[in-house]
Amino acid sequence: MLSGEEILCSTQQVIAGLEALRGENRTLLDSLQETLQSQTPSESTSLEQEKTNIILESLERIELGLGEAQVMMALSAHLGSLEAEKQKLRAQVRRL
Template structure:
């Protein structure tokens, strides 16, 4: 079983990976949206639209993953502060 610290470390690594993947997908989408004359004639508009749609779906999923990871990090920080407050109150009661 992973400790809370290991989970947070892994989550930070996932966030970094997702941010890199988001950048790559944005670059791909931008290159697909460049002027049509810069692409070979064999690549039709419908194929281009399909690729763009797939990349947009991927970006949406990446954004969702990033949001969920950030919520996990915020929740962990909040739970940590609650635990610290609980320990402080216990120490005050025992005095």
């Protein structure tokens, strides 16, 4: 079983990978959109439109994954601060 630190490290690696993938997808999308704009409407193929739609769906999923990973990181930080507060309160109780 993975420790909390290992999960956070893996999550950070996933975030970096998703950000790189998002950049690649945006580059592909820009290239496809330039191609579509340079063609006349009669030259536009449904294949290029389909590719554009697939890349847009992929970007939405990547954004969702990034959002979820960032929520995990924020939740971990919050739980860490709660644990520190709990330890501080226990120390105060022992002193009393």
